[in-house]
Amino acid sequence: xxxxxxxxxxxxxxxxxxxxxxxxxxxxxxxxxxxxxxxxxxxxxxxxxxxxxxxxxxxxxxxxxxxxxxxxxxxxxxxxxxxxxxxxxxxxxxxxxxxxxxxxxxxxxxxxxxxxxxxxxxxxxxxxxxxxxxxxxxxxxxxxxxxxxxxxxxxxxxxxxxxxxxxxxxxxxxxxxxxxxxxxxxxxxxxxxxxxxxxxxxxxxxxxxxxxxxxxxxxxxxxxxxxxx
Amino acid sequence: xxxxxxxxxxxxxxxxxxxxxxxxxxxxxxxxxxxxxxxxxxxxxxxxxxxxxxxxxxxxxxxxxxxxxxxxxxxxxxxxxxxxxxxxxxxxxxxxxxxxxxxxxxxxxxxxxxxxxxxxxxxxxxxxxxxxxxxxxxxxxxxxxxxxxxxxxxxxxxxxxxxxxxxxxxxxxxxxxxxxxxxxxxxxxxxxxxxxxxxxxxxxxxxxxxxxxxxxxxxxxxxxxxxxxxxxxxxxxxxxxxxxxxxxxxxxxxxxxxx
Numbered sequence: 001x002x003x004x005x006x007x008x009x010x011x012x013x014x015x016x017x018x019x020x021x022x023x024x025x026x027x028x029x030x031x032x033x034x035x036x037x038x039x040x041x042x043x044x045x046x047x048x049x050x051x052x053x054x055x056x057x058x059x060x061x062x063x064x065x066x067x068x069x070x071x072x073x074x075x076x077x078x079x080x081x082x083x084x085x086x087x088x089x090x091x092x093x094x095x096x097x098x099x100x101x102x103x104x105x106x107x108x109x110x111x112x113x114x115x116x117x118x119x120x121x122x123x124x125x126x127x128x129x130x131x132x133x134x135x136x137x138x139x140x141x142x143x144x145x146x147x148x149x150x151x152x153x154x155x156x157x158x159x160x161x162x163x164x165x166x167x168x169x170x171x172x173x174x175x176x177x178x179x180x181x182x183x184x185x186x187x188x189x190x191x192x193x194x195x196x197x198x199x200x201x202x203x204x205x206x207x208x209x210x211x212x213x214x215x216x217x218x219x220x221x222x223x224x225x226x227x228x229x
Numbered sequence: 230x231x232x233x234x235x236x237x238x239x240x241x242x243x244x245x246x247x248x249x250x251x252x253x254x255x256x257x258x259x260x261x262x263x264x265x266x267x268x269x270x271x272x273x274x275x276x277x278x279x280x281x282x283x284x285x286x287x288x289x290x291x292x293x294x295x296x297x298x299x300x301x302x303x304x305x306x307x308x309x310x311x312x313x314x315x316x317x318x319x320x321x322x323x324x325x326x327x328x329x330x331x332x333x334x335x336x337x338x339x340x341x342x343x344x345x346x347x348x349x350x351x352x353x354x355x356x357x358x359x360x361x362x363x364x365x366x367x368x369x370x371x372x373x374x375x376x377x378x379x380x381x382x383x384x385x386x387x388x389x390x391x392x393x394x395x396x397x398x399x400x401x402x403x404x405x406x407x408x409x410x411x412x413x414x415x416x417x418x419x420x421x422x423x424x425x426x427x428x429x430x431x432x433x434x435x436x437x438x439x440x441x442x443x444x445x446x447x448x449x450x451x452x453x454x455x456x457x458x459x460x461x462x463x464x465x466x467x468x469x470x471x472x473x474x475x476x477x478x479x480x481x482x483x484x485x486x487x488x
Contacts, residue, residue: 154397158377158390168380172373172394175366176401179408186415207404218397225390229383 011099014090018107028076029111032069033119039065040123051128058127059137059188063181065123066116066141070148071173075166077108077156078223087160087227097220102212105153105219113145129192136191140201143208144184150208150215151176157222161229180207241318243460244469250453257453261446268439276433285349290437292342294444295335296360299367300402302332302448306374307399310392320456322388323463325395326378327455331448333371339364359413363406370398384463 022028043061044054081087090100120141121134129137155173159165187200239245272290279286306328313321343361344354355361374391381387464470 151397154394158394161382161386162380164380168376172377175369175373175405176398178366179401179404182408182412186412190415214397214400218393222390222393225386225393229386 010093010095011103014095014100015103015107018104019110022107022111028073029115032073032112033115035072036065036069036116036119036123039068040126043127054127055130055192058124058129059133059192060185061127062120062124062129062137062188063141063144063185066120066145067148067177067181069116070112070145071152071170073112074108074149074152074156075159075169077104077153078160079156079165082160082227087223091224091227097223098216101153101157101219101223102216105149105216108153109146109149113141113149117141117145129188132194133188133192136188136197136201140184140187140197140204143201143204144180147180147204147208147211148177150211150219151180153219154215154222157219158226160223161226180204183207241316241320243320243323243464244467246320247457247460250457254450254453257446257450261443261450264439264443264446268436268443272433272436272440276436277430279433282350285346288342288346289433290440292339292346293437294441295342296339296364297441298444298448299332299335299339299364301445302328302335303367303370303395303402304399305448305452306332307392307395310388310395314389314392314396319463320460322392323456323459324452325392326388327452327459329371329374329378329391331451331455333368333375335444335448336364336368336371340368357413359410362409362413366405366409367402370402374398 040061043057047053047057078087081090091097093100117138120137124134124137152169152173155169156165158172159169162168183200183203187197187204190200191197269290273287276287276290278284306325309321309325309328312318313325340361343364347356348354374395377394378387378391381390461470461473
């Protein structure tokens with residue numbers, strides 16, 4: 001028990017360190033959010049401003065852009081730690097690596113997934129998303145972006161040692177995002193159509209539970225592989 | 230107990246596999262050719278014409294077995310990767326690396342023949358059908374593994390990274406399949422329906438089954454040949470490979486010349 005407590009305080013220190021680092025590089029939080037805003041702004045200019053058309057494509061577009069915004073900066077999740085040697089120290093430390101990874105991913109989600117989620121309803125307003133869709137959008141993006149971050153972190157860990165890692169990471173991870181995208185956007189669509197979204201939300205939360213169990217050890221394994229060459 | 234595991238450890242030795250597989254090839258190659266010829270000639274020339282689709286249905290004898298084996302190939306690749314990761318053996322990684330391009334080609338073949346078939350039957354080359362999308366995603370998964378393996382600076386680390394990605398992909402493949410299926414049933418495209426595959430007549434079923442077995446043989450054959458190639462490339466500095474290149478006639482012969 002005492003050991004577990006120790007592990008938790010140690011990993012908690014990682015969380016507070018990462019949050020402090022993120023706070024000092026505030027632009028890193030702002031960038032994905034601005035990307036989301038610009039991406040959504042482009043859409044009506046490209047396909048037209050008809051409210052009906054925008055309302056139809058809004059659930060899918062809001063989800064796709066949230067996915068891209070999450071992926072955009074994930075590449076940097078382990079890179080700075082890899083370059084300044086902190087990652088080697090994490091691996092040498094007595095804390096289990098998967099716990100450290102979990103807290104790093106949590107810090108990343110708090111600084112990216114959460115702002116993106118909170119931003120989404122406003123963007124929904126810009127795309128004239130029908131009124132029934134807002135709660136669905138907010139509530140499904142919350143576990144959805146967490147899954148996207150957990151799965152994407154595996155790609156970041158596998159490509160941390162590569163020079164052009166960002167694009168490779170995007171290519172190997174995007175196919176794995178498909179289920180989340182399908183379930184998330186259809187939740188919003190079905191809420192708009194008046195059918196409710198309980199089933200989709202339950203599926204996403206179940207997916208998050210699985211990802212929370214499976215992904216941290218996989219990410220820790222990937223870090224060991226990609227850094228010990 | 231010790232004896233029971235001996236074969237397993239021997240299987241991990243590239244040299245043992247290379248020697249043994251040259252003997253397997255002697256009967257696997259004719260068997261594959263015979264099965265493929267029988268299945269395709271029976272299916273393409275002698276099986277009865279479909280009442281609704283005419284002769285165009287015959288592409289099923291090329292299309293459907295490719296789809297089955299392409300999916301099975303992903304699991305072969307992932308299992309090989311897992312064995313390599315767990316027991317830290319060299320050979321399974323070589324098998325994994327060889328399975329990826331073969332599976333990708335089979336997946337591409339499925340997509341191409343599918344769209345050629347779709348044109349006369351569905352009236353379109355590409356339809357957002359659940360199976361279409363799933364095969365396309367499977368192709369992306371294969372390409373991701375090939376890409377990751379090719380870009381890694383160190384081969385050992387690249388092998389392990391690919392194995393890990395393939396394993397995570399394995400967990401995801403059923404989820405992707407299920408979610409695409411679910412998405413498809415939500416959208417319910419009205420006019421297009423796959424003509425009953427389950428109610429296939431025996432005269433068409435038997436050549437189809439032979440084709441499936443033949444495709445499995447083709448996959449195994451290609452896998453063995455690719456793996457042998459990979460073994461030679463990776464073990465090029467070892468003495469036994471050098472001996473092999475100096476005395477081409479002395480070893481079991483035949484099969485080596487094909488590489």
